[in-house]
Amino acid sequence: MIQIFNVVKMYDGSNPVLDNISLEIPKGEFVFLTGPSGAGKTTILKILFGWESFEKGQVLVKGINVGKLTHRNVYTLRRSMGVVFQDYKLLPNKTVFENVSFAQEVIGHDRKTIRFKTWEALKNVGLTPKKDAYPAYLSGGEQQRVAIARAMVNSPAIILADEPTGNLDPDISFEILKLFEELNQKGSTIIFATHSQEIMKVGNHRVISLNRGKVVAS
Amino acid sequence: MQTLISGFRTTLSNILNNKQTFLLSVATITIAISILGLFLLLFFNLNGLLSNWNRQVQLIVYLDDDITVSQKEILEGLISNNQHVESTTEVSRETAWAEFQSNISDNLKPLLSLEFNPLPGSYKIRFRSSDNQLPHIRELSETLETQQGVESIQYGEEWITRFEKFMVFSKIFLFAIGGLLSLGLILIISNTIRLSIYSRQDEIELMLLIGATPTFVKIPFLLEGMIQGLAGSVLALFLIGGVHYYLKSEFQSSIDSMGMDFQFIAEPFLFGLIGLSVLVGLMASYISTFQFLYLLNKK
Numbered sequence: 001m002i003q004i005f006n007v008v009k010m011y012d013g014s015n016p017v018l019d020n021i022s023l024e025i026p027k028g029e030f031v032f033l034t035g036p037s038g039a040g041k042t043t044i045l046k047i048l049f050g051w052e053s054f055e056k057g058q059v060l061v062k063g064i065n066v067g068k069l070t071h072r073n074v075y076t077l078r079r080s081m082g083v084v085f086q087d088y089k090l091l092p093n094k095t096v097f098e099n100v101s102f103a104q105e106v107i108g109h110d111r112k113t114i115r116f117k118t119w120e121a122l123k124n125v126g127l128t129p130k131k132d133a134y135p136a137y138l139s140g141g142e143q144q145r146v147a148i149a150r151a152m153v154n155s156p157a158i159i160l161a162d163e164p165t166g167n168l169d170p171d172i173s174f175e176i177l178k179l180f181e182e183l184n185q186k187g188s189t190i191i192f193a194t195h196s197q198e199i200m201k202v203g204n205h206r207v208i209s210l211n212r213g214k215v216v217a218s
Numbered sequence: 219m220q221t222l223i224s225g226f227r228t229t230l231s232n233i234l235n236n237k238q239t240f241l242l243s244v245a246t247i248t249i250a251i252s253i254l255g256l257f258l259l260l261f262f263n264l265n266g267l268l269s270n271w272n273r274q275v276q277l278i279v280y281l282d283d284d285i286t287v288s289q290k291e292i293l294e295g296l297i298s299n300n301q302h303v304e305s306t307t308e309v310s311r312e313t314a315w316a317e318f319q320s321n322i323s324d325n326l327k328p329l330l331s332l333e334f335n336p337l338p339g340s341y342k343i344r345f346r347s348s349d350n351q352l353p354h355i356r357e358l359s360e361t362l363e364t365q366q367g368v369e370s371i372q373y374g375e376e377w378i379t380r381f382e383k384f385m386v387f388s389k390i391f392l393f394a395i396g397g398l399l400s401l402g403l404i405l406i407i408s409n410t411i412r413l414s415i416y417s418r419q420d421e422i423e424l425m426l427l428i429g430a431t432p433t434f435v436k437i438p439f440l441l442e443g444m445i446q447g448l449a450g451s452v453l454a455l456f457l458i459g460g461v462h463y464y465l466k467s468e469f470q471s472s473i474d475s476m477g478m479d480f481q482f483i484a485e486p487f488l489f490g491l492i493g494l495s496v497l498v499g500l501m502a503s504y505i506s507t508f509q510f511l512y513l514l515n516k517k
Contacts (some may be wrong), residue, residue, distance in 0.1 A: 035480055049427065071515035072432060079429035089424055093235070106430035150428070 007057030011015035019213035082151030086163035121149040141172035150180040240325035243410035247450025289367035409501030447499025
C-alpha cells in the first residue's frame, strides 16, 4: 500500500529532516509512527499526502509515484486519503455537519449523497446530536471526532493522523484511538503519529520509531 | 456544473463575510469606470459635433471671370453626375456683388464706390447628409480644382482637418486613460481579492488537503472578481446616466439651435465598458489566486 525508498528531505539544504528513510506499510495495517519532536513524523505524513516535496528517493502510495505528481493532479492522491491533525483544522464558521460535508463538496459529490454520508460519518463518531453546533462550542475530544468524521466520510483507503490525541486527556485519547481502530477494522490503512507511550501500549500495533530523520526501530 | 454552483455559494458567502472590503473595491471600480465613461461621453458628443459640422459643410467653387459656356457645362456635368451632391446653386458675379452690398457693414461702405465688380461668380454645392461626407467633398473638390474656368475652391478644409486631428488625439487619449485605469483597477482588485484569500487561507489549505482541484479553489475568487467588476461598472453607468440626464435637462435648449442633441454612450461601448470591467475583475483575481497557489505549491 505504502512504500518509501531512501527518501531524503531537507528544509535548509544542509541538515536532512528525513535521512535516507525506507518503509513499507501493507494494505490494512495499523501503524504507530513515533519519535521525539523534530524526528520527522509530520514530514513523512506531509510527503505521503503530497504537501511536501523531497530531494531524493521514491514514495509509492497505492501504486502512485508521489514524487511525479504535480500540483494539478496531486488531488487524485489526496482523495484516496483522510487526514487528521493535532489542531483538528475545523472551519470555525461552519457547523459540525457542514465541516464534514465540506470534504465531500470539494470533490464534487451531489447534495443527496453528501447528506447521507455526512449523517453516517457523524453517527459513527457519535456526534449526531451536535450536528448543528459550531466548533467553538465543542470540547477538544468532540472537535477531534468531527475531524475523524471528516477524514472517514469519503471512505478513504488510507488515513493519516498527525498526533490526533496530542491535545487530549488520556481517557478521550483512548476513545479516539478506538475510533481509528474501528476504521482499520473496516479496511482502512492507518498511520497514527504519536509520542504517547500509553496510546501505543493500549493500541498494540506495529511501531515505527524515528529519531533525527532516521528509522531507529520498526 | 456542481463545481460552479458550489463556487457561486462560496462566492456569496465570501462577499457577505467581507462586505466592507467588497464594497470598497466596488466603489473604486465605480469611480474608475465613471472617469472612463465620462471621457467616452465627452468623446461621443464631440464626435456628434463634428458630424453635425460635416453635414453643414458646403463646397464653394469660385469661377474665373472669363469662364466660357462650355467650361461651365463641363463643371455642371461633373457636379450633377456626383451621386453625393444634394443641390447646387449658381451665384453670378452680379448676385454676389448685390449680396455683398446688402451685407456689408457701415465701416466698409467706401468699398462700394468701386467702379468694377471684384467678386467672382460661384457654385454653392450642398451634399447629401451623411456622417462620412467629408471624403466625398474632398474627392469632388480635387476633381473640380483641375478643371479650366475654376479660380479656387473653398470648404473650410483647414479647420475640419484640425478638428479631425483633435478627435484622433482624443481617441488615443481615451485609450491611454482606459489602459491606465484598467491597470490601476487590476492592482486594486487583485489586492482586494488577496485580502479575501488571506482571510480564508486556512479554508483554502484545508480544501487542498482534502482533495480539491486548483480550479475548485480558484472559481469562487474568480467569480468574486467578476462580480466586483460587474457591480462597479453598472453603478458607474448609472452615475454617467445621471450626469447625462442633468446636462440634457439643463443645457439641451442651448444647443438646440445648432441642431444638436446630447448623446449618451452608444450601446456597443456601454457593453464594452461592462465587459472591460468584468474582464479586469477576472484578471485581477486570477493573478491573486495564481500567486497564492503558486507560493503554496512551492513548499
